[in-house]
Amino acid sequence: MLMNQLAVELNKTLEGTAAEQLLSDLGRRIYFPKGIIAQSAEAKKSAHRANATIGMACSGGKPLRLRVFAEQFPSFTENESVAYAPTAGVEKLRYLWQEQILRKNPALAEADISLPVIVPGLTAGISYTADLFLDAGQTILAGVPCWDNYSLIFEERRGAALKGIHFVNEGDTSVNAGGTSSGCIDLAAIEKAVNEEAAGGLVRLIINFPNNPTGYSPGVDEAAAISSILERAAKNGVKILVLCDDAYFGLFYEEATFKESLFGKLANLHRNILAVKIDGPTKEDYVWGLRLAAVTFGCKGMNEACYEALIKKMMGLVRSSVSCANTPSQYAFIKAHDNAGIEDEKRAYFEMLKERYLLVKKFIAQNKAPAFLKPLPFNSGYFMSFKTIGVSAEAIRRALLAEYGIGAIALGADYLRVAFASLETSQIEEVYGKLYALTPL
Ligand SMILES: Cc1ncc(COP(=O)(O)O)c(C=O)c1O
Structure with missing residues (x-):
């Protein structure tokens, strides 16, 4: 099929950039x-x-x-409630969200980033970014374990291979402390996986901190080390796409944790690194059902015209799927952020979640885990996970549900995820106590 002239023009604008080389077939063909x-x-x-x-x-x-x-x-008003929203989102919201990204990530002070494109939720943002940059048969690196939807998005929808890296060092028993501030990222595993991919000239990677399902975020040194690994590969001429899935941004409970997005370090690091930040109010503002998120590009040396070309392509993907994000949600966000009380309210919710985190951390520190459960390091977000040993996670999940009426999530064969964010503080001791007392078959 002949390529549309508008797509040809957008691709021409992107000539010579890392983005040009990373585009998928659909990414090259799409236009607004x-x-x-x-x-x-x-x-x-x-x-x-x-x-x-x-x-x-x-x-x-x-x-x-x-x-x-x-x-x-x-x-x-009528326009705020029932009218269509612009394809890339309500302009005021796009500027507001960009301003918030810059405020929350001081590392971006030197960087030029694109204006965000508003999409209906982070899931949509990740999926559109995959449409843009990932073809069938290609590989994207992700932490193991990871959010289970990555498999649907990258493997089933895009036909790509999701290659797992053990981001968190599971083998080292000295880090088997549960709640911990830093020092648990397996940098050697990340470097090895990046270098293996780099042999083909292109690396695609999705980073998710605070992580779902482990609940781990890197310390300051670890974040610097991850960006150094990527910078070294970029200096060798490798083109790198990094998707920063920042769904749980801000829920950092420990002092030594790196409290910015890795996007801030990567957006201005090297011309060969294209960073894409996918974030939104879903968890940050406790509005899961508003279906609102943003996709923002950052790449050293990229000019306004290149960002605009990527935005136009993203708009083509939005237009051809959902047409635009939800209008009242966008205005609800704008109006809520006009309200001076929002930060205090958010801080109170943060403290509530932190209290739950601290209770789980205390339980894990004070109680010896049964032989079939190994708590993985965690310090942020909504969750913590156990690696299951000798018993399938599914068997443990079923036993917990059948014996005590307690629900948890089995991920793959050997990870059990507990969402402490959805437990009352009064339930934590009981839930973990029952889990530790279990005799799974
Ligand atoms: C890691 C991660 N990314 C993205 C999302 C999806 O966010 P949204 O509900 O905005 O699509 C979730 C939601 O659970 C998540 O855990």
Whole structure:
């Protein structure tokens, strides 16, 4: 199939960048058409007489809105509640989110990053980024264990191979302390996996800290060491794509933990490293169902035109799948962040989760784990995990559920994940006590 001229132009803009070499086949072909959306955006600015462009029913210059819907959104205008949102997201939200990324990641002070593209949730952001940069038969590196949805996104949807690296050093019994601040990342395993991939000239990697399911985030030195590993490969001419899945950003409970996104270190590190930050309010603002997230690009030396080309391609992916993210969610976020009380409320929730973390940490430190469970290091986020030894995680999960009515998650054959974030503090001692007392078959 002949490539659309707009895609040809976007690819030309990206010529010579790492992004150009990392694009998938779909990534090369995708573009944002000068169709209905672009033409109606133009009309919105200049059609002062009448606007007959967009597929919305209007009256008095506003979208029609049923009273019953108006009542559901009492503080929202028609445009904020029932109108379509722009493909890349409401502009005010895009600038607000970028400002927040810069504020939360001082390492980005020297970096030029793109404006975020708003997508309906981090899952969508990861999936679109995979569409853009990952072809069938290619490999993407990820920590083991990892969020189970990576397998659906990268392997089943994209036909790529998900190659696991043991990010957290499971073999070292000296780090079998459960809650811990740093020193548990298996840097040698990461370097080995990166170098093996680098032999083919391209490396694709997804990083997720605070991690789901282990709950581990690197210490300051470990974060620096990970970025040094990638920088060394980049200096050898390897083109590297790093997806930073920052779903649980901010939930860092220990002093020595690196409290920024690795995106901050990577976005301005080397021309051969293209970093993509996928983040959003899902967990940061406790709004799981709003379905709101952002995709932001960062690559040393990339100019505005290149970022715009990547944004246009991302918009093509949004337009061709969900068309745009949810409008009231975007305005709800903007309005909530206009409210001075939001940071105090978020801090109170953070303290609530930290208290649960500290209780789990205390339990693990004070109680010897049974032979079939090895607590993995954790210091952040929602979860902690056990490596199961000699018994399948599924058998333990079933026994816990059948004997005590307690639910946990079995991941693969030998990881058991406990979401302490969803337990009341009063339940923690009991849940872990029962788990430790279990006699699984
Ligand atoms: C590691 C990780 N990434 C992404 C997501 C998805 O976030 P969203 O609900 O915004 O799609 C989750 C949700 O559980 C997650 O654990």
